[in-house]
Amino acid sequence: MQYNPTILEHFKNPKNQGEISNPDGVGKAGNPVCGDVMQVFIKVKDGRIEDIKFQTLGCGVAIAASSVLTEIVKGKTVDEAAKITKADIIEELGGQKKVPPEKIHCSLLAEDALKKAIEEYRQKH
Amino acid sequence: MKKVYLDNAATTAVDPRVMKAMQPYFSDKYGNPSSVHSFGQEASETVGKARRQAAKFLGAKQEEIIFNSGATEGNNTVIKTVPKILKEKGGRDHIITSAVEHHCVLDSAKAMEKEGFRLTILPVNKQGIVETKSLEDGIDDKTALVSIMYANNEIGAIQPITKLAAIAKKHGAKFHTDAVQAANYLDCNVDKLGVDYLTLSAHKFYGPKGIGLLYKRQRAPLGQYMSGGAQENHLRAGTLNVPGIVGMGAAIELVSKEQAKRSANAQELRDRLLTGIKKAVPEVFLNGDRENRLPNNVNVTIKYVEGEGMLMSLDMEGIACSTGSACSSGSLEASHVILALGVPKEFSHGSLRFTIGQDNTKDDIDHVIEVLPKIVKRLRKMSPLAPKKYH
Numbered sequence: 001m002q003y004n005p006t007i008l009e010h011f012k013n014p015k016n017q018g019e020i021s022n023p024d025g026v027g028k029a030g031n032p033v034c035g036d037v038m039q040v041f042i043k044v045k046d047g048r049i050e051d052i053k054f055q056t057l058g059c060g061v062a063i064a065a066s067s068v069l070t071e072i073v074k075g076k077t078v079d080e081a082a083k084i085t086k087a088d089i090i091e092e093l094g095g096q097k098k099v100p101p102e103k104i105h106c107s108l109l110a111e112d113a114l115k116k117a118i119e120e121y122r123q124k125h
Numbered sequence: 126m127k128k129v130y131l132d133n134a135a136t137t138a139v140d141p142r143v144m145k146a147m148q149p150y151f152s153d154k155y156g157n158p159s160s161v162h163s164f165g166q167e168a169s170e171t172v173g174k175a176r177r178q179a180a181k182f183l184g185a186k187q188e189e190i191i192f193n194s195g196a197t198e199g200n201n202t203v204i205k206t207v208p209k210i211l212k213e214k215g216g217r218d219h220i221i222t223s224a225v226e227h228h229c230v231l232d233s234a235k236a237m238e239k240e241g242f243r244l245t246i247l248p249v250n251k252q253g254i255v256e257t258k259s260l261e262d263g264i265d266d267k268t269a270l271v272s273i274m275y276a277n278n279e280i281g282a283i284q285p286i287t288k289l290a291a292i293a294k295k296h297g298a299k300f301h302t303d304a305v306q307a308a309n310y311l312d313c314n315v316d317k318l319g320v321d322y323l324t325l326s327a328h329k330f331y332g333p334k335g336i337g338l339l340y341k342r343q344r345a346p347l348g349q350y351m352s353g354g355a356q357e358n359h360l361r362a363g364t365l366n367v368p369g370i371v372g373m374g375a376a377i378e379l380v381s382k383e384q385a386k387r388s389a390n391a392q393e394l395r396d397r398l399l400t401g402i403k404k405a406v407p408e409v410f411l412n413g414d415r416e417n418r419l420p421n422n423v424n425v426t427i428k429y430v431e432g433e434g435m436l437m438s439l440d441m442e443g444i445a446c447s448t449g450s451a452c453s454s455g456s457l458e459a460s461h462v463i464l465a466l467g468v469p470k471e472f473s474h475g476s477l478r479f480t481i482g483q484d485n486t487k488d489d490i491d492h493v494i495e496v497l498p499k500i501v502k503r504l505r506k507m508s509p510l511a512p513k514k515y516h
Contacts, residue, residue: 003437011434011437012441014507017506017507019516028509032470032471032472032474032510033470033471033473034451034457034474035431035432035450035451035452035459035473035474036431036452037508037509037510038509039509055507055508055509056507056508056509057429057430057431057507057508057509057510057511058431058434058452059431059432059433059434059437059450059452059453060433060434060437062431062434062452063434063507102455
């Protein structure tokens with residue numbers, strides 16, 4: 001496989017995979033017509049993202065990007081989390097040089113899903 | 126780790142007997158067949174033998190065989206030169222092909238559309254078959270060329286070539302078939318099929334990569350795609366790839382001899398795999414006609430999971446196969462063949478294709494059946510589209 005070890009590891013053993021039963025925010029990005037769907041659930045306590053989980057339909061990099069996203073986000077404040085971009089995710093996946101160019105959009109999806117989850121949280125609070 | 130190669134539609138291993146046949150032609154008998162001296166003549170004789178082998182397999186005349194780099198070249202040559210000649214000669218300005226062709230056919234046809242030809246792309250039914258009525262409705266007396274593949278590379282669907290070619294003939298149009306996937310398993314006699322052109326690639330039937338042939342019926346028109354030499358009756362310039370041609374000849378002869386055995390073996394394994402997958406994995410459906418299907422092809426849609434993710438997981442278990450998902454092809458759309466079947470878009474990225482070859486065994490198949498359900502289970506658990514019961 002041409003994927004780097006970081007991507008492979010996150011694909012094999014994804015972190016924080018699952019759902020949250022009473023989430024404070026849920027964000028969905030992508031669509032089944034394109035073949036990529038990511039759903040992110042967040043639980044917020046005292047302004048910090050206490051817990052975050054993901055569900056993803058997508059290729060190896062999409063699943064790895066979701067996993068990496070949750071690791072970056074967990075424990076950060078909502079404001080800090082809102083600043084995360086796909087560049088941060090790509091960095092954690094091994095950097096621009098180690099992620100195939102056609103897979104960059106997977107990280108964009110992750111950023112999208114997180115931002116939507118945060119937006120829902122902010123609307124409720 | 127046990128390695129299981131089930132992607133024979135993508136390419137096949139060169140048969141050791143083919144390797145042996147090719148060996149002398151690299152550094153021992155290396156002459157250019159166009160050379161007048163004995164080095165050249167020796168090579169030329171060998172090419173002649175391969176040409177006879179190919180002609181015999183197709184039921185064609187030797188002068189109807191044009192060696193080239195493969196079916197991509199052959200398909201491009203036919204589609205990009207034949208209609209132009211027929212337009213000039215008789216004002217024919219229409220090309221017909223099908224929605225499930227390989228990209229080299231579709232892209233060539235679309236290129237001709239840009240040059241002013243009318244293009245009709247025939248739909249397929251839900252089994253992936255071009256119905257004769259579609260061609261009857263689409264063809265007219267200005268149709269220059271109809272190009273329909275004999276057997277589909279993704280779903281193994283076998284097209285009714287003899288009937289379709291007859292319709293083309295009735296309207297004075299030429300008929301081309303891409304027989305790349307058919308060679309191993311189906312009768313490729315050009316008179317039985319009634320075709321004017323047929324393309325093959327050696328690396329799909331245990332020959333080397335980079336070599337193929339174009340069959341052109343005597344007196345059928347063809348333009349010179351590559352200029353600069355007298356090779357192949359001035360139809361295809363370029364020094365002949367002697368080792369490749371020898372290899373292809375040997376491989377074709379093996380197909381002639383072993384076709385029935387290969388088909389029977391492949392079919393047994395194919396049916397075992399399909400039955401096993403359906404039993405072990407819920408919510409799976411077959412893509413393409415069950416009956417009119419290549420004996421070595423299994424293509425299934427597995428609901429709620431994405432193809433490339435499955436591929437990666439299978440690869441980690443030593444199993445090689447293929448998928449029609451967008452993620453695996455770098456485009457935004459799933460396979461045009463899967464979509465042409467009418468598979469709902471939300472499931473169109475979940476297909477897996479397993480294509481059996483002469484080296485596969487029951488153990489290989491059983492390994493897939495053992496491993497695939499766990500992979501699907503894991504990915505369905507992660508999938509936001511999968512019903513609750515899978516989470």
